[in-house]
Every structure is written in structure tokens, then in C-alpha cells.
Amino acid sequence: MAEKLVCRDCQCAEGELHEIFCTKELCPFCYGQLASCSCIHTVLELTPEETKVVDEYVDDFKEPLKSIVARWKAALETKGRIRFGEDLRILKITG
Template sequence: MEELKKQRRHIRDLMRYAVPDEHMEAAGDLLILFRDDRLALTVLEEFYSFLPEAREDWIKEFRVVARKKGVVLLAAVTSDEAYLYLVSSEGVEFHGSLSEGYLDQQLLRFFKLPDSKSFIELSRDITRFPVYQAVRVDPDICPACHAATGETHELGCPVEICPWCGGQLIYCSCRFDKLGLEILESEQDLIRFEKLLEQQGRIAYAPEQKPGYADDGPGIEQH
């Protein structure tokens, strides 16, 4: 968790230069609310590092525009605008303001959102999108890889259950037993293992899997 502490400190340092004094307390409260949420922290860090309008501003809340397989399209809501960020465990991308209503066709298809014209109309009312909740309080979201209920975990997620033994997939020995190996030495080994998982039937995320605490885990151990 030391990484998260460093990230929070960096965000606080950025906020000193970005947030108007009268809103510093409220902005700090939001940071506390999402103190263990890696996706929210990533967006906060991105926003305060590169203020979209190059002027003082602050994030009041997050809204979920769309989400799929651990990838979330978040609207960072400020005092007079909402900005779109595509965020996952792989990183974050800025996609302009929600009021513009523009979203790349590839993203519209990926999230199965309406066509461009309909999305523009939808974007006019921010309240149509649900408020983003911190993963520790949202039972329908995996706290480690952000898969939603019914979705497959990201490979290497510490919460995923092994379909063969029922243990934690990243720690059990099934990967070695099924591949006939003592060590996973290459990307091809991981690809082969993932195919075996698919054939066996991966266990999708469900709220009852949620542990009291989960970090990112080490990924699939190769030895």
C-alpha cells in the first residue's frame, strides 16, 4: 500500500496549486473517500497534473458513463463542467468534456453506447449517469481488477477463484499441474494457461467473492 500513499501525497501536492482555497476541504474529502481506489486516484492525479482548462479547478464527484471488463469511462465532475477519462489498471486517457458529447466510435462500440447523436443527447444531463462508488463499498465491483458482477476477472487478479480446486487462482498449483510444468517461463505459457481456463470455465466475479481487503496481487506466479 506504500504506492498508494505516495500517490495520495502527490495528489495533495498538486491540489495545493490547482484547487481554489475555498474548495480545498471538499476536494480533500473526495481524496479521502477514494483513498484506496486505484482508478479514482489515477484520474485525480491526471486531472490535477494537467488541468483541462489550464486554470484552478477541482473535482466534486465522479459519474460512471460506462464500464466493461475493468475498463471504466468516468466523468470527473467539477463546478461547471464534466471531463471524460477512460481508466483501467493499464492507465488513463483523457477524452474531452462531457458537454461536447463526442466519443470515439471505437469506444461507443466497445461500451455498446448509443450512436454519436444519441450520446450527445444523453450527455446533456449528468444525473443520468450513476455516481461512482469507491470499490471498497461497492459489492458489485471486484476490489482488485474492477470487474463487475458476472464479468471475468483480469488474468492475475488475486480475487479470481480457480475452477479446478476452488482456491485462489494466483496461488494454487493448478497452473503447473494442467500445463505439466514446474515453472511458467514465457508469455506463451500464460496464453496456454488462459486457454485452458476458458475451456474449463472461468469463474466470473460475484459479490460473495469480495474479501475484506484486496490489493493488486502479484499476478499469476510463474514459479
């Protein structure tokens, strides 16, 4: 029996979505690591004040960071988040 792949970081199974911002999740905009790419800046067209808030990333349970992260999550959902398993295929394609 083939063993099902499980994400080593967030424990999701193949074909499922990672925990949001799992270090293994790929960004659907740049195919880079979602947790560290800078698409949040370009996709959300952050103002200089918002950029500062995101760079400092103090506490995403508090405003103003909370609503910026909520906008980012909505943008990711709209674009279509990359499931575990799909990311492996994409990485093979893009090298």
C-alpha cells in the same frame, strides 16, 4: 437501489470476468486463488524446465513464459473461468 458489487481489486462488476489473474479470481480447477494456486503445474503437466520458468516468473511478455501462460489461459477458458459473483457463491458452498 441496491448498489452493484464491484471487485475491489480489478474493478469488474458482478457477473463479469475479473481481469485475468486478479487476486480475487478463483481457479476453476481447485477453487483456490487463481493467482497463487499451483494448478498451472498439474493441469499443463509442465516439464521440469517449464516449472522452473513458471517459478521464477520473470516476464510473461517474453518467451518461454509467454507461451506457457498462453496455454494456461487457454486451459482456463476451456474449463470455464469463474465470474465475479459466482466466486462468492462457490466460497459459501465450499466454506
